[in-house]
Amino acid sequence: MENKTNQHTNPADFEVRSLDTMCVNESELKHPWYYNLKYSLVGVIFGIVFIKAEIISWFRIQEMFRLQSFHMYGVIGTAVVVGAISVFLIKKFKVKTIHGEEITFTDKKFNKGQIIGGLTFGLGWALTGACPGPLFAQVGSGAIVILVVILSATAGTWVYGKFRDQLPH
C-alpha cells in the first residue's frame, strides 16, 4: 500500500504518467460506479457518429491515404477546430466540471516515441483501416472478427510495456 502512495506523489512518476496519457488529473471525489455511465452515453453518441459518417469504414481510410477523398480530412479538421475553441473557452472562463472540480491540462513532452511509435501506428492504421476507437464501433457494426484485431492491439500494447526500457525514447 505504501508503494502506491509513492506512485502518486513522486513527481518523476507524474511525468511518466502524463506522457502515457494516464489520468494524472484524477478526481478526489468518490462516486458510485454508475456515475461512469455518463461516459458511456458520450461513447454511444461517438459510436453512432463513427458509423453514420462512415469514419470506421476501411474504404474511407484507404481513400484518405490515397488522397481520393476529402471526407476524413474534413472530419478530423473540423473536430480539431471545435475541440480547440472549446479548450480555449474552458481555459479562459475557468469552466469547472459538473461536480465543481477544476479542469486541468498537462503539457505533453516530446520524445522519439512520437516519431517511431507514430510511424508504426500509421502503418497499422492503413492495414486495419481503423484506429482504436473505430475498432470497437466496427465490432458493434457486426464485424465480430475485429475482436481479433483488438486482441492483437492489446498484445502490441503489452509487448511495448514489456520492452519499454530497451526502446529509444
Place this chain on the structure above:
Amino acid sequence: METITQPWPWYTAGIIIGLIVPALLILGNKHFGISANLRHACAVCLPSNIPFFKYDWRKETWNFFFVGGILVGGIISTLYLGSGDAVIVHPDLAQELASYGITDFSGMVPAQLFSFESLFTVRGLVMMVGGGFLVGFGARYAGGCTSGHAIMGLSDLQWPSLVATICFMIGGFIMANFILPFILHL
C-alpha cells in the same frame, strides 16, 4: 428520418466529435483518449510485474465505460439508423481493389479481407493480427492514438501531438500506397 439514415457529411461528424472533447472535460475532467484502454486491459489482465502496467487501473474505469458506449453506439446505429446501402467507394479505389479480388463493398470493412475464414490466410493474418499489433504497439509507443494526439492533443495546441499526428499520416501513406498492394496480392 431520411437525413439520419443517409451517411452524415464530414462537418456534422467533425462538430460532434469535436464536442466530445469539452463534454468529457466538463463531465469529469477526463481527457479524450481511447488507446489507453488497451493499456488498462493489460493492467487488469496481465500486469506480469511489468512496471508499465502496475498502477491503479480502477481510477481509469471511466474509459472502459466510454469504449463500451462506442460499441453500443455501433450496434444501435447499424440496427436502427442505417440506410442499408453499400459504402460508395471512389472509382479508382474500387478498380484497384477489384484487381485483388475485393468486390464486396457492403460492410464497413471488406468482408473478403476481414472474416474468420480470411484469418486463416496469410493476407488476412497479416492484416488483422499484424495490423492490430502495429496499432497497439505504435499507439502506446507514441503515447496516444488519433483521439489522444490528433484530436485532444491538437485541441490543446500541443506540438508533440502535431509531430505524432504527422507521423501517423506518413506511416499510413507509406503502408497504403507502397506496402499494402503487395500484401493484398498475397
